[in-house]
Amino acid sequence: MVGPVTELSDITPEAYGVGARFTLSVYDSDYVSIILGALRSADADGLTIETDDISTWVTGSEQRVISYVRDVVAAAAASGAHLSVALMLSRGCPAGMTCELPSGVRALGADPVALEATGVRARAHWSLYPLLDGGSEGDHLTPILEAIEKAKSEGVYDGLDHGATRLDADLARVLETVANAWIGVGSVVQHVTTHVTISINSPGTPA
Amino acid sequence: MVGPVTELSDITPEAYGVGARFTLSVYDSDYVSIILGALRSADADGLTIETDDISTWVTGSEQRVISYVRDVVAAAAASGAHLSVALMLSRGCPAGMTCELPSGVRALGADPVALEATGVRARAHWSLYPLLDGGSEGDHLTPILEAIEKAKSEGVYDGLDHGATRLDADLARVLETVANAWIGVGSVVQHVTTHVTISINSPGTPA
Numbered sequence: 001m002v003g004p005v006t007e008l009s010d011i012t013p014e015a016y017g018v019g020a021r022f023t024l025s026v027y028d029s030d031y032v033s034i035i036l037g038a039l040r041s042a043d044a045d046g047l048t049i050e051t052d053d054i055s056t057w058v059t060g061s062e063q064r065v066i067s068y069v070r071d072v073v074a075a076a077a078a079s080g081a082h083l084s085v086a087l088m089l090s091r092g093c094p095a096g097m098t099c100e101l102p103s104g105v106r107a108l109g110a111d112p113v114a115l116e117a118t119g120v121r122a123r124a125h126w127s128l129y130p131l132l133d134g135g136s137e138g139d140h141l142t143p144i145l146e147a148i149e150k151a152k153s154e155g156v157y158d159g160l161d162h163g164a165t166r167l168d169a170d171l172a173r174v175l176e177t178v179a180n181a182w183i184g185v186g187s188v189v190q191h192v193t194t195h196v197t198i199s200i201n202s203p204g205t206p207a
Numbered sequence: 208m209v210g211p212v213t214e215l216s217d218i219t220p221e222a223y224g225v226g227a228r229f230t231l232s233v234y235d236s237d238y239v240s241i242i243l244g245a246l247r248s249a250d251a252d253g254l255t256i257e258t259d260d261i262s263t264w265v266t267g268s269e270q271r272v273i274s275y276v277r278d279v280v281a282a283a284a285a286s287g288a289h290l291s292v293a294l295m296l297s298r299g300c301p302a303g304m305t306c307e308l309p310s311g312v313r314a315l316g317a318d319p320v321a322l323e324a325t326g327v328r329a330r331a332h333w334s335l336y337p338l339l340d341g342g343s344e345g346d347h348l349t350p351i352l353e354a355i356e357k358a359k360s361e362g363v364y365d366g367l368d369h370g371a372t373r374l375d376a377d378l379a380r381v382l383e384t385v386a387n388a389w390i391g392v393g394s395v396v397q398h399v400t401t402h403v404t405i406s407i408n409s410p411g412t413p414a
């Protein structure tokens with residue numbers, strides 16, 4: 001099933017379907033200026049960004065994509081407003097739900113991302129999806145359980161809920177845990193996505 | 208890989224991990240009363256509901272779970288506020304990311320859900336995840352492409368974006384399309400989830 005890999009240096013993150021789709025929700029009547037201000041303050045260098053009325057798609061290198069999400073969310077959080085972020089990271093499926101990759105390329109890892117701390121506490125529900133096919137090797141649960149163990153060792157894990165793992169840490173740590181699990185699975189499984197719903201400044205946040 | 212199925216009538220949706228996890232975000236400073244009012248107005252009969260500061264988990268029969276989500280979101284939309292909903296439907300993995308199912312049960316379908324129209328227009332980005340293991344049969348893309356074709360035939364499909372399919376229809380139709388694709392895949396793949404981010408009353412909604 002694993003074909004020869006062509007020149008990896010020719011494969012751009014965009015061609016490999018690397019990107020983030022996110023919806024930033026601000027629970028405040030002043031949401032337009034908070035969101036627009038947050039988007040303006042973030043460094044979009046090296047990124048392609050498409051926004052519509054439902055969500056925003058960002059593609060580029062893993063480090064640049066995740067840094068951008070960190071910057072936008074941290075800037076919105078600085079308003080003090082309660083906000084939530086629905087974030088999906090996708091790789092290995094460039095166009096919509098169909099996957100037409102450069103010839104010969106199956107799985108393609110990347111360096112882990114590293115982010116500066118934000119001082120913003122983020123609580124989140126997280127799911128990781130290795131999208132195997134029948135006939136391939138391995139199973140989908142092993143990399144998920146490994147990612148949960150890693151989140152524990154990083155001090156980001158906060159518990160196991162139905163259908164999701166709960167995280168609680170600085171926004172930068174939460175995004176690193178989610179992104180680096182996704183990148184790690186991506187080195188062995190072509191199509192992998194991860195979804196995380198992040199809550200910030202909630203009046204219901206536990207002490 | 209497929210063991211004998213025990214008495215299906217003994218398997219409750221809860222034991223099979225059937226449920227919805229959702230975050231309802233209201234872009235309005237009056238969000239607390241809008242969300243609490245929407246939750247109060249929805250019929251919770253036959254459901255187990257757990258809410259924390261990040262999201263709400265609802266488990267019970269597929270029809271009751273999806274009806275509840277419909278009712279809560281439609282009630283919040285009636286406020287006129289812009290809102291978004293991050294919704295995950297999960298089945299086949301009862302506890303967190305680990306899967307301990309009743310002995311012998313592999314895949315378990317259900318009747319399709321049917322919902323009354325709401326009069327609320329919903330636009331959404333949708334992803335469907337059949338979580339196969341290596342060594343099983345089939346591939347993960349075929350059921351996804353079939354679900355997209357079905358969404359087209361139902362008049363709910365609005366286009367293909369990076370990493371997600373765009374839907375645009377009455378909230379009830381969007382939820383039916385998403386839930387019935389998930390139930391359909393669930394009849395042949397044990398662990399299947401679907402994620403949809405729904406946008407309602409956005410000032411950026413196209414005509």
